[in-house]
Amino acid sequence: METFRLKNIAILILLLLNAWLLVLLGYQYLQTRQADSGVEESLRALYESGGLALDSSAELLEEAMPPLTLSRRVETEAQMASALLMGEAEAVSQGGGIYSYSAGTGTIQFRSGGSFDGTDLRCPVDGPAEFAQSFCGRFGYAELVLQEDEGEVAVTAVQHLLGVPVYGCGLTLRFEDGLLTAVSGSHVSSEDAVTEPGEQLSCATALLRFLDFRAAAGVVCSEVRTVRCVYELQSSSAALRLRPLWQIDTDTYRYFVDCASGAVTRQ
Numbered sequence: 001m002e003t004f005r006l007k008n009i010a011i012l013i014l015l016l017l018n019a020w021l022l023v024l025l026g027y028q029y030l031q032t033r034q035a036d037s038g039v040e041e042s043l044r045a046l047y048e049s050g051g052l053a054l055d056s057s058a059e060l061l062e063e064a065m066p067p068l069t070l071s072r073r074v075e076t077e078a079q080m081a082s083a084l085l086m087g088e089a090e091a092v093s094q095g096g097g098i099y100s101y102s103a104g105t106g107t108i109q110f111r112s113g114g115s116f117d118g119t120d121l122r123c124p125v126d127g128p129a130e131f132a133q134s135f136c137g138r139f140g141y142a143e144l145v146l147q148e149d150e151g152e153v154a155v156t157a158v159q160h161l162l163g164v165p166v167y168g169c170g171l172t173l174r175f176e177d178g179l180l181t182a183v184s185g186s187h188v189s190s191e192d193a194v195t196e197p198g199e200q201l202s203c204a205t206a207l208l209r210f211l212d213f214r215a216a217a218g219v220v221c222s223e224v225r226t227v228r229c230v231y232e233l234q235s236s237s238a239a240l241r242l243r244p245l246w247q248i249d250t251d252t253y254r255y256f257v258d259c260a261s262g263a264v265t266r267q
Helices: 002-051 074-085 127-139 202-216
Strands: 068-071 092-095 098-103 104-108 113-120 142-150 153-161 164-176 177-185 223-235 240-250 254-258 263-267
Touching: 002 202, 074 092, 074 098, 074 104, 074 127, 113 142, 127 142, 127 153, 127 164, 142 164, 202 223, 202 240, 202 254, 202 263
Parallel strands: 164 223
Antiparallel strands: 068 240, 092 098, 098 104, 104 113, 113 177, 142 153, 153 164, 164 177, 223 240, 240 254, 254 263
């Protein structure tokens, strides 16, 4: 009987302890929510006092994307070259991290830093817009812009990776007389990407940095229309790296805030 009573007491103590922990966690969660709400209200008040409207839909507490170190994907390069050259492309290493991909319609070179180009191509296409949309959809390019001038057509696009644009990874396709005649751009892959350590600025902190920059540099704008985290390609012969930036679009210009240093630049 005594043992049974002791067990019941022990169970009761554990139940009370669990209940106390739940209350403590709930209190901490409530405190965090209140603090977050205070940050948002304070930031919006600062912008309002500075005569600058702030996008009402902006997720001010959003965290930045992490910087990434990337690996070169020769397999993807070969697929892109074959798609552009309209047939199986033969790969030849030129040394120095350069691969040439050739078919009967021309040659395209890919470099270790992610860039590629080809000129004097003679690749037949059914239509520039249709070909560009198909190629871009397959290899992750978006924001297509088509320009036509005296029979020549140029299509530009930007690569998107992990749902965001990668500045420095553009694409240009040139067409004439039903042929793809030239291509240039850059491309990277997130396969085998390694996340780099280090603290990154939140959206709210980046907006504070921009507000300080606006006052110090005499930036003329009256509205922040959109804020989002994007990537910028940093490439060298040794490594490929994606640097996160906060992109701030105003009613006059586009600005970027470096998520690591807080430095502000204008596009």
